[in-house]
Amino acid sequence: MFKYIMKRLCMLIPVLIGISTIVFLLISLIPGDVVDILLGTSATPEAREALRENLGLNKPVVIRYFEWMFNAIQLDFGESIRTGKPVIEEFFARLPATLQLAGLAMAISLLIGIPFGILAAIKKDSWISHVVSVVSMLGVSIPAFWLGTMLILFISLQLRLLPPGGFVPFLENPIENLKGMILPAFTLGTSMSAVVMRMTRSAMLEVLGQDYMKTALAKGVTPKLYRYKHAFKNALIPVLTVIGIQIGYLLGGAVIIEEVFALPGVGRLALQAIYQRDYPLVQVTVLMFSLGFVLVNLLVDIIYAYIDPRIRYE
Amino acid sequence: MNPVLKKQQTPPVVDLNAIDNIGEKTEGFYKVSFDKLRKNKLAMFGLYVILLNIIMAVFAPLIAPHDPTEMFVKNRLEAPSSQFFMGTDEFGRDIFSRIIYGAQISLKVGIISVGIGIFFGVFLGLISGYFGKLLDNVISRFMDVLFSFPDILLAIAIMAVLGSNITNVMIAIGIVSIPIFARITRSAVLSVRESQFIEAAKSTGVKDIVIIFRHILPNISAPIIVQSTLSLAFAIIAEASLSFLGLGTQPPSPSWGLMLNTGRGFMETSPWVAIFPGLAIMITVLSFNVLGDGLRDALDPRLKKD
Amino acid sequence: MENLLEVIDLKVTFPTSKGRIRAIDGVNFKVKKGEILGIVGESGSGKSISSLSIMGLISDQGQVEGKILFNDENLLNKTEVEMRKIRGDKISMIFQDPMSSLNPVFTIGNQISEAILLHNKGVTKKEAVEKTIELLKLVGLPSPEQRIHDYPHKFSGGMRQRAMIAMALACEPELLVADEPTTALDVTIQAQILELLKEIQMKLGMSIILITHDLGVVAETCHRVAVMYAGHVVEETDVYTLFANPKHPYTKGLINSLPKLGSRERLTPIQGQPPQLYDDLTGCRFASRCPFVSAECLENEQVIAEVTKGHFVRCHKEVG
């Protein structure tokens, strides 16, 4: 098991290098002179030079790359062009809201997706199964920003049940915090619930058709053991993969949901940075999101191995 | 041609049962699959909606009651009526007409960006799956890296670099779509490559290029077709999302995402401005998704043997 | 000897898009206490469906008619809960492919002791583990104390089939249904497993239904044989009579199709292919391939009848 985890960690290294290279190159690929874009052509030569210095643009790209990587390892990603503060600080200041949003969304989607997926597989060809199929189809097709907008319209503006946005830190006022989080988390979790539901259903159906399930029946196991012990543990393996991939959508979706519900999270920070062309800030957010995604998938791989002995002893 | 094959001395063993129930020619894979698809009502619904969308996009000038940019200054934010079927927006433009023209943008972005994804993805997947070794390793690692970015985030980042306009939207979504096609193609090639009919072709001396195009490509077309429909759905949502965030198509273009974004400002007073574009996106995306789902079942070789 | 199991006029049909398939159409056979009955037939003959019917494991779409008397009780009248208590306890089963018949995410020990715990109330986990080790010793698995902690993928095909047999024996069943238990194994391993089955049968005195396509396996292992073709039992008799004096043209054809070790004489295959089992079949199902076919064979449905004592044949020519 330890060997397996070490192997996975080692396999991460080239991916991390690749990610950071691409993130670094993002700025170098901007067509035209960045300084012109940022300051306009009318800026004073001194101001232009200072910005060049700050962005390190006066050095050859290879040197800059190694400097940037060296600093990045020490979590130094430079300063924000607009505020002058280290971008990493700005990033961490905004992280809690995003983490809470993504965490709640994931919890919601697992709580909806897995039980209904199992139910749909067990009651194959029944009305429940059809409802699950239709609902999950709708769930993946509905644009999150529209769903969010509609929820604000009906639940917040018309019925006035929940606040339409804004963020109260959990430690300040847990109840207000949760009230404010329900709609965004539900919106963000909708598509993931649908995907998890579909995957659980098809994975369960696949497993139920396997030879070893016939063995279990021939042994005389009870329906409960049959479904939850023998079938579910096997079905969980493909479901986990999908959950890992869906975390990516969750992080990407957070950008949009935070915008819709005006939550002060990392996603919104990234958007603002893009609007303001604050490139170091853009870099750090994209890099950290990808890093988070990669780490979550590492975690998924480890859980995977825990469930499936064939991988553990690979 | 050396020895002319002699006819068998012993009467050939002929399958008595099979003779009576055969016709001269039977149907190919795609015909059989399409017949199967036709039985799937949901998928056919999707197909019809998509066809409707295409008609809307192609014949927009004939169908739309108004010009999508024409501002009826007196009729700003007017509720749906017989004149303005879905109401008007803050500039007094007819929302119904804008949605019809918006189909052009959605489909164009969808088709071109998925086209980019298929072209590069299938190419990379084919060569990495068929030739393997170092080439495979390099391509696969690179795809792993691209896969490590949450996809909409990667599109946003690319847009941030390239600047916001519709061409860049197509490039960004196209790039984001490449890895999934590469992966699907590669794994399909890997499984087909091991088939005995590939060995058989090799042993009769068929060239690599013929093997790839005659034996491998037709046998991996099913997952690629399915993924194309699903990727089209993704592309349409992604375009709408980018435009919604102001990073995609720019005003006054009637992009559904953009319309929704501006509609948010008048939600309490004029909800129709936001409702209809969203519905349009959802129905279109839903159609591609159900069609993709139906195709997956119809093209599944495992269900072939009845 | 008394009958442990008696299958009477068993019919199983499945709906398909092209109409109902009569997978089994009026099958009769019996299993005496302490005997090994071989059911032999080619793919599609209905031999596996017969075994699944006995276990009550035919899927919901399949329609099962007739009687399956086990200790004089009709299994087809039992509820699912009652059947569950019989499965794995009184009747157990082993399958063709040992590679896919064990659940990959549980240890061998866990899967075997589960069978013990399911059917024996009051047995502790510890006792179940001890019994598991004992069973694995019985089936000849080396160092069972360690191997119970292993997952199936660590086992070779032969060892997995041994583990499957141990699981089937967990509650000392009266009847063991073995569906092609050696088909997926190499010959030398097949010999080991067949030897093991015979040995266990002697030791525990249970009855076995051995389903196979291999006449050699039947000749070496079974006491009595039922030959199946296209959903019918076409011949049933003791193993010596079957090979010395086969009556049904299909049985004869099958024996003649088999290459014999040491002989290179030209084989006489059965011509053609088995029919598809749709509803509209009339007459003898072997008629289209039978060298002795007559007009009568095409028209009338044959019934199985006793031609000499203990020798049942389903053929006009023999029954008259």
Place this chain on the structure above:
Amino acid sequence: MPTLLKVNDLKKYFEVNKGLFGRQKSVVKAVDGINLDVIEGETIGLVGESGCGKSTTGRLLLRLIEADQGEIIYKGQDLRKLDNESLRKTRKDMQMVFQDPYGSLNPRLSVGEIIREPLRTHFNMNKEEQQKRVKELLDVVGLNQRYINRYPHEFSGGQRQRIGIARALALNPKLIIADEPVAALDVSIQAQVLNLLKDLQKDLNLTYIFIAHDLSVVQYISDRVAVMYLGKIVEIANSETLYKNPQHPYTKALLSSIPVPDPTVKRERILLEGDVPSPLNPPSGCSFHTRCPFAEQRCKEETPSLLTVADQHKVACHLVN
């Protein structure tokens, strides 16, 4: 009779990566030094249990897999030294029939297209000539010509195998390597295909390398039989000799393991202990010593070589030689 194909010391080792970074390389000796003379017009059988390297050997001969060492001499030239173009031309003479009647035919091509493909690749024929030849081939393998435009999924296993044989015959090969051609078929169909193969051999003067796990099938069809164990040939003899007078303990065990369809025959069965060892770590010395009931000390240390014990009869066993 002249030798058609000569195989000298053919080896194929597969590397398996293990451990962190795949540094510990293990070697699977799939085929470990095979010598074989194939005489024109004969059928030589390769028999053995799974993992013995018989199928790999067949593929090495056609260079569907590249060997690591050894020579494959056909018409005086070493196939392993041919460039791709000459190999393609030589392969015309050597064709393969595959095991899996479902996997060996491209499901997207009609039967006619499948059989036509080798013709298109090697001969300069027009459409009509090709069509005529395809029909002729269907006739030869006992299939109705009307099947020409049908797709593989509509055929039964036996019929598909006939299509595969027709494809192999299309190029008028001299040698056919048949890899478990009847393993997936029912007994009654198996006999049909075996008889077809025999008849074709007689009519077309073919040479067969017949690979199978079923010794009784191999004996039936082959003139000579080579028994393989863990990548090596342990015994090779005439079909009858091998049955009547097997020398190698493995051959004896294999013969005695085959169930005989005659309940009156009571044999002394040699039951082998345990499984075939993994080719990943084959035992030292004679690779059979771990299961051999007669193994001695020297069997664990020295590898026996394949030596002639009688005319046309070679055995690799210390106890025999």
